[in-house]
Amino acid sequence: MFEKLMNIDRRIIFIFVALVVIIPMLFPFSLPLNVSEPTQKLYDYIDALPAGSTIMISFDYGPSSFPETEPMAAAVMKHCFDKGIKVIGVAVAYIDAVPLADRVMQQVAAEKEAVYGEDYVLLGYRPGEEYVILGMGAEIASVYDSDFSATSITEIPMMQNITNYDQISLLLNLAAGSSVEGWITYGHTKFNLKIAAGVTGVIVSQMYPYLQTGQLVGLLSGFRGAGEYEKLIKAPGDGTKGINTASLVHLLIIGLVVIGNIAFFVQRQREE
Amino acid sequence: METLGIWIAAILTLCIYSFLYRDNPFYRFAEHLLVGMSVGYIIVITIYFGFIPYAWTPIKNAVTDETARLGFLTLIPICMGCLFFARLSSRRAWLIRYPIAILMGISSGIMIPNALQTDIFAQVRGTIDPYSRIGVLSAFEITGAILMVIGVVCTLTYFFFSVEHRGPVNWLSKVGIAFLMIGFGSAFGNTVMGRVALLIQRVDFLINDWIGSIF
Amino acid sequence: MKQKVPLVLCFLFGIVMILTEFSPHAASQATYKEIANWGRVISPFVFVLAVVTLIQTHWNRIQRRTEHWQYSFVVFAGMLAMVAAGVPSGPQHPAFAWLFNNVQVPMDATMFSLLAFFIASAAYRAFRARTFEATLLLVTAVIVMLGNVPVGDLLWPDAASNARQWILDNPNLSARRGIILGVSLGAISQSIRIILGIERSYLGGGD
Numbered sequence: 001m002f003e004k005l006m007n008i009d010r011r012i013i014f015i016f017v018a019l020v021v022i023i024p025m026l027f028p029f030s031l032p033l034n035v036s037e038p039t040q041k042l043y044d045y046i047d048a049l050p051a052g053s054t055i056m057i058s059f060d061y062g063p064s065s066f067p068e069t070e071p072m073a074a075a076v077m078k079h080c081f082d083k084g085i086k087v088i089g090v091a092v093a094y095i096d097a098v099p100l101a102d103r104v105m106q107q108v109a110a111e112k113e114a115v116y117g118e119d120y121v122l123l124g125y126r127p128g129e130e131y132v133i134l135g136m137g138a139e140i141a142s143v144y145d146s147d148f149s150a151t152s153i154t155e156i157p158m159m160q161n162i163t164n165y166d167q168i169s170l171l172l173n174l175a176a177g178s179s180v181e182g183w184i185t186y187g188h189t190k191f192n193l194k195i196a197a198g199v200t201g202v203i204v205s206q207m208y209p210y211l212q213t214g215q216l217v218g219l220l221s222g223f224r225g226a227g228e229y230e231k232l233i234k235a236p237g238d239g240t241k242g243i244n245t246a247s248l249v250h251l252l253i254i255g256l257v258v259i260g261n262i263a264f265f266v267q268r269q270r271e272e
Numbered sequence: 273m274e275t276l277g278i279w280i281a282a283i284l285t286l287c288i289y290s291f292l293y294r295d296n297p298f299y300r301f302a303e304h305l306l307v308g309m310s311v312g313y314i315i316v317i318t319i320y321f322g323f324i325p326y327a328w329t330p331i332k333n334a335v336t337d338e339t340a341r342l343g344f345l346t347l348i349p350i351c352m353g354c355l356f357f358a359r360l361s362s363r364r365a366w367l368i369r370y371p372i373a374i375l376m377g378i379s380s381g382i383m384i385p386n387a388l389q390t391d392i393f394a395q396v397r398g399t400i401d402p403y404s405r406i407g408v409l410s411a412f413e414i415t416g417a418i419l420m421v422i423g424v425v426c427t428l429t430y431f432f433f434s435v436e437h438r439g440p441v442n443w444l445s446k447v448g449i450a451f452l453m454i455g456f457g458s459a460f461g462n463t464v465m466g467r468v469a470l471l472i473q474r475v476d477f478l479i480n481d482w483i484g485s486i487f
Numbered sequence: 488m489k490q491k492v493p494l495v496l497c498f499l500f501g502i503v504m505i506l507t508e509f510s511p512h513a514a515s516q517a518t519y520k521e522i523a524n525w526g527r528v529i530s531p532f533v534f535v536l537a538v539v540t541l542i543q544t545h546w547n548r549i550q551r552r553t554e555h556w557q558y559s560f561v562v563f564a565g566m567l568a569m570v571a572a573g574v575p576s577g578p579q580h581p582a583f584a585w586l587f588n589n590v591q592v593p594m595d596a597t598m599f600s601l602l603a604f605f606i607a608s609a610a611y612r613a614f615r616a617r618t619f620e621a622t623l624l625l626v627t628a629v630i631v632m633l634g635n636v637p638v639g640d641l642l643w644p645d646a647a648s649n650a651r652q653w654i655l656d657n658p659n660l661s662a663r664r665g666i667i668l669g670v671s672l673g674a675i676s677q678s679i680r681i682i683l684g685i686e687r688s689y690l691g692g693g694d
Contacts, residue, residue: 222635
């Protein structure tokens, strides 16, 4: 029996995975979520910023990772617009990030009645990651002479008093790759720009050394981070919904690991 | 158009999921379409967000605006960049070494001092910093600080191949492996969350956006 | 010309960037800014290399009639569709945005979501506590997985998410810091070798 169990067709496992995603989606439930310290730190930092401050969000993810980072972008922007904080959107690492950034910025702006050019702006993508970060440190207009829709930066009201990172209170890097290291290395180390990160699950673990040194002021960890931030701003969204749905899949995978190991040990004992 | 978009997205999603059963023509079609469209997308974005703002605009400004004559300096990197097109000729392909060498030189030169600060000095400082506040730390935090030094030293020992891993070095290296395994275990746990997030989004699309639009 | 000039260029640009980094003089900073700007201007040309290589690969597949060569036409069709929709009017054109949002995004997202299935299958088949090290990895992964989702705190009240956070804040941090230090020392020494012309593999083969 255990031999059969160990050689089970992978497609049966696939069916189980599909079921544990579909079922909670049809019958949604909500469980309490504890807020972790790195998320709380980011929330506190943004919450303490005075109205009229400007934060920059670097959208460094693509279609292959947006389900985790998009809810973070939405939650942080909602918080900013509620507090009267302006948001500048850029993309330095992923060539396909800007349409996704445009979509989420427009959605949140419509919900919060934020005005383009006054409360938020999307400058768009520029190639050459580290050079873009360095260039903006000297002068943002030297890299972005126009925004995503080709409007000259000189015609955008909220950009009139912004020259470089000196006027940016925080850079939030929503990342699916190595851009956080780039922002820390060239933005924080060279220009003393305050950096926070919202990253996909795959790279969460490697962010902790930077968090401990203070090179990151806060960190959002994947779906969970988005859900936690939504809890803090009291606006449940895709992050909250997603992390609840993810519960059953996680239990299934833990169950599979346990069953796989029991079968393995029983078979090994028999062989001995 | 919106309904058509949802249907096309749903059909292509199912084409890709058909791979879960086994490799098949529907999956291969979607896979190749994705590659082609991604390249097309890169071409468009590189033209509009790369070549136009970086190359075309400074030269245009230098021609039209007397105060922007320095923009002509941009011709140097543009000419260097154009050497990438030498890849099209097998006889002149070696010319791409010039822009690659310049990029390697610039990025290495920029990287060395900043990486030293970010990844060496700041990380070493972060490791010993808790000891400067030892008087105000709780017993739990002191344990964490000690564990951190042990972990960092042992992990580095594991990667130190200039001495043979025997005796005390071997023991330190083994402790380093234990720390690495915990690090990789936590990375695996978080990766599961990431991959599951993608699946949830796609299933959400199929159930709510696609099937939801039918009924 | 083929070897020495690129090596000299690499050395000069590398040394200038290092020296100007440490000099606050206005001329030095202007040089730093200008050369960094040159790097930025050259960088989009790198995509030319990627695009040309991909086109050549699929063109060769069609010419040589290798296995599944017919699908290379699909690659070209997809590429031409995006170029036709985007190049004349720009990426803001509704047709380009429509293709991106309804064709490219769903396929890309779905492709990576397949990994959720394979990670579950791999966890069942290969995640075995064969040795002490493997057991450590397995136990950590299970705790982090449990702590990542709210059901974890329901099953293991007030402990699952705290245990996850402790692992990430302590042993994970130490291991990652060890890796960062090791990798950075390696990258810095490699950069020095590149600037000094000792490391030349980036020039490719040939003379």
